[in-house]
Amino acid sequence: MIAEKMKAKLEGGSEIRRMFEEGARLKKIYGPENVYDFSIGNPDLEPPVEVVNALKELADNPVPGMHGYMSNNGYESTRQAVAAKRSAESGIDIAPDAVCMTPGAASAMNDVLHSILDNGDEVIVNAPFFMEYTGYVENHNGKVVIADTDDRFIPHIRAIEEKITPRTKAIIINSPNNPSGVIYSEEFLTELDHMLARQDHLIHVISDEPYIDLAYDGRIVPPTLKYIHNLIICFSWSKSLSLPGERIGYTLVSPRHTDYKELTAAIVISNRSLGSVNAPAIWQKVIERSINAKVDVSNYEKRRNLLYANIIDAGFDSVKPEGALYIFMNTPKGMTDEEFASKCASYNLLLVKGASFAKPGYMRLAFCVSEQTIINSRRAFFKVAEDLGLQHRASL
Ligand SMILES: Cc1ncc(COP(=O)(O)O)c(C=O)c1O
Structure with missing residues (x-):
């Protein structure tokens, strides 16, 4: 028998688990390169060389x-x-x-x-x-x-x-x-x-x-x-x-x-x-x-630019993020987040609903995914926009 407070937490955690499972399911069917999973904020760059060198040095010369x-x-x-x-x-x-x-x-x-x-x-x-x-x-x-x-x-x-x-x-x-x-x-x-x-x-x-x-x-x-x-x-x-x-x-x-x-x-x-x-x-x-080391931020910046362009060019609206690893785009007017999320999922685009951040009316996309995934996803953004009758701002 678990504590009452944990029962509520188990319920609350199910949304993110569901997204994770949905991503895995779609990747099995369509292949990983055809699923655009922007739901998980897991930094994917390798640690800088200073970190690797420090680890090696410590292993070779233990204090x-x-x-x-x-x-x-x-x-x-x-x-x-x-x-x-x-x-x-x-x-x-x-x-x-x-x-x-x-x-x-x-x-x-x-x-x-x-x-x-x-x-x-x-x-x-x-x-x-x-x-x-x-x-x-x-x-x-x-x-x-x-x-x-x-x-x-x-x-x-x-x-x-x-x-x-x-x-x-x-x-x-x-x-x-x-x-x-x-x-x-x-x-x-x-x-x-x-x-x-x-x-x-x-x-x-x-x-x-x-x-x-x-x-x-x-x-x-x-x-x-x-x-x-x-x-x-x-x-x-x-x-x-x-x-x-x-x-x-x-x-x-x-x-x-x-x-x-x-x-x-x-x-x-x-x-x-x-x-x-x-x-x-x-x-x-x-x-x-390695106190002054950091990952190559220009790599994330490039991906932010690509993903942001996909969203805006397709015809959606979003504030342009100045930092971090996410874009918090607007859910198109006249739709609920659930409706928009399921329309996106029908083109293998996985986003997290704004309610998961106490702000319905928006969707979070994590751009710490491969550049190729972002490039491949452009068509899906355009397809969703077309289905919703939105005007593209640039060509595919
Ligand atoms: C805003 C914010 N705070 C804290 C954390 C937790 O980070 P850590 O891995 O350092 O525990 C995260 C992780 O994604 C985060 O996004």
Whole structure:
């Protein structure tokens, strides 16, 4: 007999499982090259050469004791490397003790939420958002409160402020955003900080930053440390170094956070007590040696351009993503997401419905698939558009 709360989670997870199974079924029938599965956000580039070299070097010249237990916040030398990088980017002096190494961003967020939430506390998120946040918040008996964004997926300070209650403990921001690809501006971050400073109780800003290295068209993602005072960063190398299966990331508390001392200590305890104990030792050592490496972002940018062109040229509408790995296109007017998804599936085009990101009326497409898949999918987008009576904007 499983817990009641798990029964609800089993139900909720079935949509993504169903998509996965549908993709596998179609690939068996039509061949993988004829199925355009944009549903899964699994970074497909290989890790950079610096990562591979660091792994080899560690295997050839093992540091004695390198597989042993360590401090729960990780190796001092790795935290030092992270702190130095973040200090240089933001101009804010970060100490190694601000950092706690974790198995990825998911673990980092659970450590943070466990450290700050009392039963019934509220956490504001901006729709559309990565729905795993709901599970993370509920793991620690908190409640997600959704603030909407505008039609370009920009959050508005007033919409966030309207959601604040005496129980609001934190707001989660995510830029570049999954699923919209939007990068939050310096102005937004500054205004958010000012608005929160006007409140009569402390509200933490949890900045989930796994996509900060994936920005396109020469865009620089504004460093949140520079703009937000009561900031806790959750980061991972899942995307920057294409290491999602290896589970490596960190939490970082801003030295300007009012509760800096207590919070950094609480996060380390959470990391241990929630079961991570410490982040994987080998990967901390690898990260330290390849701290400035990142995957070839131009590769993702090329695929974003190709997929975006398919969508727009066929006659659909979409905001152009500035970063991350996704396009969040509009569902054509007069159709439900279910109708559009099933029309797309009839041409082997697999997308994820906006409801999976608390924003119906849109579809998410992950462009971390092969360039050839994106090229091959163009015809399918055009066919769907023709069936719906949309005017193409370019030729096939
Ligand atoms: C917005 C966002 N946050 C967090 C995560 C979790 O990342 P990690 O692999 O570091 O746990 C993901 C994964 O896709 C994500 O998209």
